[in-house]
Amino acid sequence: MDISSLVGLLGGISVMVIAIAIAPGASFKAFIDYPSIMVVLGGATAAALISFPLKQFLNTFRVAKHIFFNRQQDFIELIEQLVSLAETARRDGLLALEGRLEEVDNPFVILGIQMAVDGTRPEIIEDIMRTEMDAVATRHRNGKSVVDQVGRFAPAFGMIGTLIGLIIMLGNMDDPSAIGPGMAVALITTLYGAILANLVCLPFAEKLGFINKHELLTMEIIIRGIMGIQSGDNPRVIEQKLNTFVPPKLRAGAREAA
Amino acid sequence: MDISSLVGLLGGISVMVIAIAIAPGASFKAFIDYPSIMVVLGGATAAALISFPLKQFLNTFRVAKHIFFNRQQDFIELIEQLVSLAETARRDGLLALEGRLEEVDNPFVILGIQMAVDGTRPEIIEDIMRTEMDAVATRHRNGKSVVDQVGRFAPAFGMIGTLIGLIIMLGNMDDPSAIGPGMAVALITTLYGAILANLVCLPFAEKLGFINKHELLTMEIIIRGIMGIQSGDNPRVIEQKLNTFVPPKLRAGAREAA
Amino acid sequence: MDISSLVGLLGGISVMVIAIAIAPGASFKAFIDYPSIMVVLGGATAAALISFPLKQFLNTFRVAKHIFFNRQQDFIELIEQLVSLAETARRDGLLALEGRLEEVDNPFVILGIQMAVDGTRPEIIEDIMRTEMDAVATRHRNGKSVVDQVGRFAPAFGMIGTLIGLIIMLGNMDDPSAIGPGMAVALITTLYGAILANLVCLPFAEKLGFINKHELLTMEIIIRGIMGIQSGDNPRVIEQKLNTFVPPKLRAGAREAA
Amino acid sequence: MDISSLVGLLGGISVMVIAIAIAPGASFKAFIDYPSIMVVLGGATAAALISFPLKQFLNTFRVAKHIFFNRQQDFIELIEQLVSLAETARRDGLLALEGRLEEVDNPFVILGIQMAVDGTRPEIIEDIMRTEMDAVATRHRNGKSVVDQVGRFAPAFGMIGTLIGLIIMLGNMDDPSAIGPGMAVALITTLYGAILANLVCLPFAEKLGFINKHELLTMEIIIRGIMGIQSGDNPRVIEQKLNTFVPPKLRAGAREAA
């Protein structure tokens, strides 16, 4: 998953770099204009900063790293672990789960098991876990909406920068030979805005939406598993229930269940 | 929260001012054109004035100040206060709350406590509080929709101003050397429209939506708290219920509840 | 309410007239082009005429006059009147309401009272009143959607007119000095389309949506009131119920109810 | 209803023809370009052909003729006929309806009566009639969506045609005097796309949506009527029920019912 985002980003940049490199009479220098970068990046960031509380804006960077460094939970493995925990709980009692906590990586599973071991009432366990899940969903959705918003403002500030450039250029049109280069510089801002929106922000937002959906499904599976473990359900029944979240071909122990 | 909006607005303006300042041959004077300001600001305001009843239009200014001067309610503190009031009510009776009203800042909490002290029937308390909440939601939503609308009309009147400028310029094209400056002036209106929409109205509307959501959640917590106090619930139960609105890490007294 | 729409419309027009008046070298004559008016207004009207049944199209004019001449029902006054009618009905019987019908202005209240006096069964009264309410909602929504549609077609026909002008101009470009004025005339159609959409149709449609919402709320209050009167409810209870539609501060007799 | 669509279409075309006719230096010949027609009409049709199964694409022409030749069912007349049939059924039995089938025009009424006469079970009658109604709704919605789609693709292919024209023109710019006419021809494709979308497809799609809604309401009335007739309801009760679909002023026998 991570690789595709990285490959896509590098691929998209390469495509444009190559197109410039092979064009006769083109120089990369002509495509670097610091004030234009400032207007597009600064303007779109400013607009996003106005739109969102500071905490949410900053949180975006934490969320955005998931686009590239996202270790996606394997559902099969997760279900197998929950079933194995259920077997232990059924055989040796809920308290025996404490000894197995160190094998568990997922902090959400740990949270659930810990509460079950502590004898927390099931309604409170579910309530706390669902609230945590809602908080994650909100945090991710907010992160996505900041990226989305920057993606929507970027082309607008690209146009604003180009308008500023055009007004300056048209205002002192004494030297006709300067019109071409002036126009070129003005258009760079539009180019930056289009690239920032279409190669960075909009695809990133789309990917964050995906990651979010996957993580919420993971948490849903965990909640169902923990609730089953806590109430002492038969591990086979728990497995069968959790498997409905996975396509038949991939189901853990699909054969036995059927 | 407030600071991010102010920082964003000043940052966005700075970015454009710097871009103009460092551009060779540019003068700030070239970017000030009063008739253009009049067409964009006047036109978009006029369109919003046609779209909404006067009362709602004027109310927008009152709502808009929240973008910068918004003292956001701290949920933890609010829940602690409601729990403390519940303890007093349970220990010394509902009437004892009257003596504690002066410590309370939030007028919505005061409204609820006052009604409980007056012996108003619970259905009526909830009905009045929910109606008040709806009224706040409507007032905020209306305020947001005026800002939204101005943001949508601004680019259109930017274009209208540019068209007016172009028609005037093209109509007397006797002096070719005047074309450039004429065109520059015509484009200023488009620039104003784009800035008004993308640096002011659309981010402001987005922020108002956020503030609204937060305020409604605050009111929901208060209503639940007041209803619990009125019916003499155990303060611990009230705390546990209200805490579900807050992410686990931040919960007031989370440890004891679990 | 009415005044804001009129002020907005006149303000919007003034802004453009002043911008033209103070521009050096501009003449109003340059902004009047009858064929352009014909293409934009005729084209957008034609498209709306194709889109809607004739009856609905014509009905729009009747609905549109509400934008300026809209006598908005005062909720407080309405509730007071319904409560007063309820008191009469409770004191002197439903038939006594007949004598008070002449004080009532609102035809929808009259319809309801008349049916109650006639002894019509309550289900039928409610059914007839709700059907009437639905018919009003549909008529208003249809009126709004015609205005909306003209607002959406106007810029398109503005562009169509400009394209026609450009094609004619480019087709006989023998005299280079005629290009400027030809272009100016071509752009006028785009200007007309933008003004028709953004200063007239879209704000009008928005306002009609508002008026509609307010009128439906009025009818909802009346239906609830009439049903309460018909079933002989306590006038205080009726007042309390109807007051939930009004923000607490404005409630009729809010003090006594609380 | 039909007339307004025809008047609108002819009016829209006239407006453009007159605008060209009265423009100085314009000739109709300059507005006819067969390759442009081919690109816009052919391209938009091709895109729609890719988007939809062939059967649905062809069905559009059958549906589209309703825009002009739509005999809209009169609700009052329909309700009167259903009530009259109900009276016959109640007086002389369901079988007596067979003799009255020849007075009935609407094939959907005939279908329902025929099944009732045949003694088909009521659930099956309703099931078959609702399935037929769904099929009509789907057929109409599909027809509308093809027209919608062509309307959305037309401007795109207008732009594609203009781009092709511009690229050809710019590629051989040896003769500067040819630029104007070449540009004019290139722009014709954009003009065609805008007209096809805004004067034909989008208004037609809107109208089809309207016709669809009206026809479904007609079928709903018929189903309710047939079910009432089949179960031997009192004709007065049937009339009263069906009348709720019609605004009070227009209700058949409204006076008696009230």
Place this chain on the structure above:
Amino acid sequence: MDISSLVGLLGGISVMVIAIAIAPGASFKAFIDYPSIMVVLGGATAAALISFPLKQFLNTFRVAKHIFFNRQQDFIELIEQLVSLAETARRDGLLALEGRLEEVDNPFVILGIQMAVDGTRPEIIEDIMRTEMDAVATRHRNGKSVVDQVGRFAPAFGMIGTLIGLIIMLGNMDDPSAIGPGMAVALITTLYGAILANLVCLPFAEKLGFINKHELLTMEIIIRGIMGIQSGDNPRVIEQKLNTFVPPKLRAGAREAA
């Protein structure tokens, strides 16, 4: 169904090829520019690659072939087969179905029958079949959304390519005679983006939506049929139930059922 997509695609391409072929002074060579193809196709693909997990991106090609090679299930035939299987099951028992499995083509019918023969509990059969159906729906929807996304990014990268071309051209405007051809090359990228979006991606996405809806309906019919067979329903009742998915005219054995 397949033919219409192929005809549409070839027709759309032909229309543009012919338009170029008959234009005076045009050469096909002027419309081929490899760097432009690279920017549009590469850029849009890169953006889609960032947006989606690699597995989903690659899966698109598998889904896309359905646009042209889609053997659509005939509902009538399917229902007849299910009814025939139900007759066998009722006459000779569920186990007898095993002998008829080889006549069945549809793997989803085979899956269901196999589970019924194996004596799997009905809830589990339905659960597994519905999960499989959801998985197919998700896979198709994901495939559609990749195509949709490429269609949305293609025009953006067309514009990006044109901006790159314009900036290069304007940067070295020493030779005025090179402006025309340089502009022509720059516009080709926009043309490619528009064609990729409007003749390929958007119509393909629309068609995939259709195919998906049809396949899900097929699976729904199969699930209902298998559940009926498993519970030993009367084959006539099964037929009648399944027929409600088909318009009356086309119903299998419609005559007998009525």
